Amino acid sequence: MNARSGLEFAEPTIFERGTPGRSGFKVPECEDGKVAIPAHLLRKTEPEFPETSELEVVRHFTRISRMNFGIDVGMYPLGSCTMKYNPRVCEDAAALEGFTGLHPLLPQDKIQGALALMAELEDALAELSGMPAISLAPAAGAHGELTGMMVIRKALEARGYARKKVLIPDTAHGTNPASCALVGYKVVSVKSTEDGMLDPAAVAAAMDDDVAGIMITNPNTLGLFEEHVAEVTKIVHEGGGLVYGDGANFNAIMGKYRPADLGLDVIHFNLHKTFSTPHGGGGPGAGPIGVVEELEPFLPVPRVLRNGDGTFALSVDFPNSIGRIRTFAGQFLVLVRALTYIRALGGAGLAKAAEMAVLNANYVRARLADTYHVAYPGTCMHEVVFSDKLQSKNGVQTMDIAKRLMDYGFHPPTVYFPLIVKGAMMVEPTETEDKATLDKFVEVMENIAKEAIDNPDILHSAPNLTSVSRPDEVLAARKPVLTQMQADQQDAE
Numbered sequence: 001m002n003a004r005s006g007l008e009f010a011e012p013t014i015f016e017r018g019t020p021g022r023s024g025f026k027v028p029e030c031e032d033g034k035v036a037i038p039a040h041l042l043r044k045t046e047p048e049f050p051e052t053s054e055l056e057v058v059r060h061f062t063r064i065s066r067m068n069f070g071i072d073v074g075m076y077p078l079g080s081c082t083m084k085y086n087p088r089v090c091e092d093a094a095a096l097e098g099f100t101g102l103h104p105l106l107p108q109d110k111i112q113g114a115l116a117l118m119a120e121l122e123d124a125l126a127e128l129s130g131m132p133a134i135s136l137a138p139a140a141g142a143h144g145e146l147t148g149m150m151v152i153r154k155a156l157e158a159r160g161y162a163r164k165k166v167l168i169p170d171t172a173h174g175t176n177p178a179s180c181a182l183v184g185y186k187v188v189s190v191k192s193t194e195d196g197m198l199d200p201a202a203v204a205a206a207m208d209d210d211v212a213g214i215m216i217t218n219p220n221t222l223g224l225f226e227e228h229v230a231e232v233t234k235i236v237h238e239g240g241g242l243v244y245g246d247g248a249n250f251n252a253i254m255g256k257y258r259p260a261d262l263g264l265d266v267i268h269f270n271l272h273k274t275f276s277t278p279h280g281g282g283g284p285g286a287g288p289i290g291v292v293e294e295l296e297p298f299l300p301v302p303r304v305l306r307n308g309d310g311t312f313a314l315s316v317d318f319p320n321s322i323g324r325i326r327t328f329a330g331q332f333l334v335l336v337r338a339l340t341y342i343r344a345l346g347g348a349g350l351a352k353a354a355e356m357a358v359l360n361a362n363y364v365r366a367r368l369a370d371t372y373h374v375a376y377p378g379t380c381m382h383e384v385v386f387s388d389k390l391q392s393k394n395g396v397q398t399m400d401i402a403k404r405l406m407d408y409g410f411h412p413p414t415v416y417f418p419l420i421v422k423g424a425m426m427v428e429p430t431e432t433e434d435k436a437t438l439d440k441f442v443e444v445m446e447n448i449a450k451e452a453i454d455n456p457d458i459l460h461s462a463p464n465l466t467s468v469s470r471p472d473e474v475l476a477a478r479k480p481v482l483t484q485m486q487a488d489q490q491d492a493e
């Protein structure tokens with residue numbers, strides 16, 4: 001089926017387009033005459049490239065780009081992912097030749113500007129989190145978690161005890177238990193209270209001499225501000241453990257409060273979410289961690305040193321470090337975007353962005369509260385969790401609502417997460433959507449709720465207007481088909 005015309009024909013792939021001999025480019029003549037390529041490296045057969053004109057190539061790639069959905073196309077309220085608009089000034093900075101042309105093995109006197117940028121970003125993140133030491137090395141939030149838990153393990157060993165378990169609230173993101181397991185810790189799930197809060201009594205009951213610490217996400221994945229962090233932190237510290245802060249939801253709190261002030265020992269930032277890098281589909285990202293003084297010696301190497309005379313150095317000379325956690329110093333161009341964003345907004349601007357993110361989520365919550373079941377009523381932070389409780393009476397589930405949103409030009413919210421909410425729909429509008437867009441989203445959600453009563457079939461078959469309708473999502477994630485050759489192979493099987 002052709003998505004644009006609705007007629008029964010498929011668009012040809014780039015491999016099916018073209019004609020032998022047709023070409024859209026000319027390779028420049030080799031200036032130095034012939035280059036001697038060793039015989040064993042020479043091709044024996046011609047490569048099987050599509051022979052296409054420039055127009056065919058342009059149409060092919062433009063067509064497939066239009067099958068995609070991105071924040072530049074419409075609102076992307078994917079909860080827990082902070083899919084906000086990425087200001088173009090950040091892209092401009094990251095595209096500067098002085099940054100893109102850097103090679104990680106350049107001598108240190110040639111990368112002073114890059115090191116100065118990294119030092120300044122470290123200082124900004126230290127100020128925002130209250131953590132005295134920062135490592136920019138981790139390449140994503142989950143990688144930050146892994147790094148942070150490795151640091152915790154090493155710090156406890158330095159105190160003279162190894163422990164085996166980590167406490168994790170039942171609302172946590174799946175990467176939290178996964179990171180603990182990778183470090184070799186056994187995960188103990190802690191049940192939240194009826195109102196979605198981390199329960200100090202449950203933490204106290206689970207705390208024993210084998211608990212290395214706890215991972216806390218604040219605001220949590222229900223979009224709620226954890227009210228008992230200071231109390232929980234005290235319990236864990238008194239039991240000899242350390243406290244990890246999952247800072248993926250930092251967008252709600254930046255410039256408003258500093259996690260270190262509640263007693264956290266480690267925190268990671270998702271630079272790609274909070275500090276604006278286009279992300280999704282696996283990258284790119286950066287997940288720096290901040291730590292308290294006791295944990296600083298264990299941070300990964302290399303680390304940026306301030307020489308005191310205005311120059312900088314990258315050093316691996318930290319004998320107690322957990323070592324390298326990636327090949328070079330960090331996901332550099334994401335760091336450039338983050339510092340540009342922080343500089344562009346300034347302290348007051350960041351705080352205002354956090355306020356607007358919370359206001360927008362509460363606006364959507366309040367406007368839809370009579371139409372959709374709100375899992376945890378009351379004020380939320382940057383995201384709100386609805387469920388399909390009201391619509392499921394008519395046989396309409398969360399997945400149907402999410403898919404129908406695509407027909408109206410909106411990306412679906414996060415679905416079926418957090419796991420403790422049946423039929424969860426987690427909406428994170430972010431601060432970058434204006435009131436008119438939020439109103440449109442609300443109107444569409446209300447329409448869908450009406451359709452759930454009057455015409456549920458249209459929801460069951462949704463999305464009806466996209467080029468792919470309802471793929472087997474588990475199979476697509478486990479065995480992605482990313483190239484035409486893989487697709488051809490699959491067709492042949």
Ligand SMILES: Cc1ncc(COP(=O)(O)O)c(C=O)c1O
Nearest residue numbers: 080140141142173175246248285
């Ligand atoms: C609460 C929370 N923690 C951790 C992560 C992991 O971050 P990343 O996707 O950068 O690995 C996410 C990602 O969605 C998250 O929402």
